[in-house]
Each structure stands twice: as C-alpha cells, then as structure tokens.
Amino acid sequence: MIPRLGIHKAIWAIAHRIAKVVWKILHDKVHYIERDPLALDPVAMKRRVTKLARQMRRLGYTIEVKPVAVATT
Numbered sequence: 001m002i003p004r005l006g007i008h009k010a011i012w013a014i015a016h017r018i019a020k021v022v023w024k025i026l027h028d029k030v031h032y033i034e035r036d037p038l039a040l041d042p043v044a045m046k047r048r049v050t051k052l053a054r055q056m057r058r059l060g061y062t063i064e065v066k067p068v069a070v071a072t073t
Helices: 007-028 042-058
Strands: none
Touching: none
16 A cells, blocks of 8 residues: 555555444444454364365255365466
C-alpha cells in the first residue's frame, strides 16, 4: 500500500481496516479466525484436511485424500 498511497494514507487505510474488523466482531458477535498463511504448518494442514474429509463423508460424499505433487522448476 505504501508505494501506491504513501506512508500516511497507508497507515490510515490499515487502521480503518482494523477498526472495521473490530466493529464487526463486537457488533455482530462473530468469531475472528486468523488467516495467516505462514502459520499453517504441515501438522495443522494435515489436521485440517482430515477434518474437512470427515465432514464430507458425513454429508455422504466419497473422499480419497491424495497429496498433490509439487512442481519444481
């Protein structure tokens, strides 16, 4: 945001975004879930895949979980 807006406008844009999230949490009483991609370690990812596969099976779907091959260049 800094190259596009400049330092002061970028700070205000981030502060505004944080204020909107806080207002939404307090006003609508929603649960906040951190979506940090760096926090997703392999153990947490495997646990999430297992949980989602279990939910799909409960809904009547047949699930086969296979890891995707990572392409190296």
